[in-house]
Amino acid sequence: MTRILKTMLLGSAIALALGGSGLAADLTVGFSQIGSESGWRAAETSVTKLEAEKRGIDLKFADAQQKQENQIKAIRGFIAQGVDAILVAPVVATGWESVLEEAKDAEIPVILLDRGIDGSPDLYMTMVASDQVLEGKVAGEWLVKDAAGKECNVVELQGTTGSSPAINRKKGFEEAIAGTPTIKIIRSQTGDFTRAKGKEVMEGFLKAEGGGKNICALYAHNDDMAVGAIQAIKEAGLKPGADIKVVSIDAVPDIFKAMADGEANATVELTPNMAGPAFDVLEKFMADGTMPPKQIITESKLYTPADEPMKVYEEKKGLGY
Ligand code: AHR
DSSP: OOHHHHHHHHHHHHHHHTTSOOOOOSOEEEEEEOOOOSHHHHHHHHHHHHHHHHHTOEEEEEEOTTOHHHHHHHHHHHHHHTOSEEEEOOSSSSSOHHHHHHHHHTTOOEEEESOOOSSOGGGOSEEEEEOHHHHHHHHHHHHHHHTTTSOEEEEEEEOSTTOHHHHHHHHHHHHHHTTOTTEEEEEEEEOTTOHHHHHHHHHHHHHHTTTTTTOOEEEESSHHHHHHHHHHHHHTTOOBTTTBEEEEEEOOHHHHHHHHTTSOOEEEEOOSOOHHHHHHHHHHHHHHOOOOOSEEEEOOOEEOGGGOHHHHHHHHHTTTO
8 A cells, every 4th residue: 555545544534533524633744944044934934833833733844054955855854754745945946856756756745835846747746836927027017117108227136046936036027027128127136035145236236336326226036135235225325215116025024114114115925824725735635635736826916105014014023924
C-alpha cells in the first residue's frame, strides 16, 4: 500500500472516530521558509504558525536565511523525517527538480507558497500564490493614470534576482506602461526585497540622476524596499509621494503609515495568509484524496490614500505583522 494511501485511510478512520468531521488529524508538515527579508515575509511566517496551531498540525519550521542550498537541505531533512507534506516558499525559480523529485519518490506532497518555480507542475501538488504579473500590471496601470499627459521617468527596485515575483512583477509593470511612451523606466536594479537595500539602491539612483529632480516615480517590487527608498528620497531633500511618486506591492502596515503621511501613493495587496488555503486543500486531500487545482490564486487589490490608510494600518497590525 502506498504511503499516501495509508495516510488517507488513517485520516478517514480518524475522521469517522471523530464523528465524520472529515479532517485528517495529527498531520506533520515541514515548512521551508525563505527567511525574514520583509515585513510581509515575517507576517507569512506568523500566520502559517498560527494556522498550523489552530488545526492541530505539527509544523516543522526551517528558516533558510535567503539561501536555496539551505532550503534544499531542509526539504531533504523533512523527507528523512517522513513528514506528511512539505510547504516551500522557493527563494528563486530554478534549481528545484532533484529535490522535488526526491519528495515525489517518497510520496510526500509538496505545496509551493507565494512563489513559483521553473519546472514541471508534476513536481508539486499545488501552488498558493498571487498572480504576480497582475500585481505588476495593477501597479503600472495606477501610474499610467496618475501620470497621464506627463513625461514620467521611473526608477525600479526589483526583488531578489531570479525569484518569480521579481521576474513577473517587472513583466506586468512593463506590459502596463508599454502603450504610454511618456512613461519610461530609466533605472532598474535589485534591492533584494529588503528595506536596507532599497534605501541603498535608491541613494545610488538619486546620485546618478543628478539628485533626483529627473525622477518622477519609484516602482518597488515590495513595500519594504519602498519604505527604505522613501527615507533616501527625504535625505536627498525631496518629498516622497509628491516630488517622486511611490508605488509598490504587499500592503504591509508601514506603507499605510507612509500613505497617511503623504509619502507613498499606491500599493497592491498580497495576503500573508497563504497557509490557510494550503492547509485546507491538504486536509481535504488527506481525508478523501481530493486533488486540488494546480494553482490557488490570491487577490491583488490596489490601495491608495483614498482608502483610509490609518484605519487599514490599525486593522493590518493585528494580522500577523
Ligand atoms: O514572494 C512574495 C514576496 O516576497 C513579497 O512581496 C516580498 O515582500 C517578499 O519578500
